[in-house]
Amino acid sequence: MNIKLLVVGKTVKGFISEGVEEYLKRLQHYVNFSLEVIPDIKNSSALSPLQLKEKEAEMIIKHISQEDNVILLDEHGKEFSSKDFASFLQQKMNLSLKSLVFVVGGAYGFDESIKQKFNSKISISKMTFSHQMIRLLFVEQVYRAFTILKNEPYHNE
Numbered sequence: 001m002n003i004k005l006l007v008v009g010k011t012v013k014g015f016i017s018e019g020v021e022e023y024l025k026r027l028q029h030y031v032n033f034s035l036e037v038i039p040d041i042k043n044s045s046a047l048s049p050l051q052l053k054e055k056e057a058e059m060i061i062k063h064i065s066q067e068d069n070v071i072l073l074d075e076h077g078k079e080f081s082s083k084d085f086a087s088f089l090q091q092k093m094n095l096s097l098k099s100l101v102f103v104v105g106g107a108y109g110f111d112e113s114i115k116q117k118f119n120s121k122i123s124i125s126k127m128t129f130s131h132q133m134i135r136l137l138f139v140e141q142v143y144r145a146f147t148i149l150k151n152e153p154y155h156n157e
Helices: 016-028 050-060 084-096 111-115 133-149
Strands: 002-008 032-038 068-079 099-104 121-123
Touching: 002 050, 002 133, 016 032, 016 133, 032 050, 032 133, 050 111, 068 111, 099 133, 111 121
Parallel strands: 002 032, 002 099, 068 099, 068 121
Antiparallel strands: none
């Protein structure tokens, strides 16, 4: 199975980029994991938040194929403990899915069209994080999940 993290806009903070890169390297040992960045919408400052979300939705759809199993990272999604998230990933792998795609929306979240089309949602936390910080938190949790599944000592309880 391939796992992809699809994000809107480039990461502008160096410390976030460095952290994401570190976990992407670590994940290579376990799974074919990729990070795909949808370019920032041009002239976004001239758009309302609703218009911006609509444009981002159009771009997100273009980066998703028919065989992708899509899960939105959304604050209203299902929450997991790290062990439960590891079990969730194992269940997805057991289904022999070709591709599992997790999507992080832009600064204003997802357009309603995306939420209706892809109704599978998970939440990293009840707290609100920047759409850029979520990238680092998520790739770390995927790495943690694989170490849990392999009974490696990274996760402590």
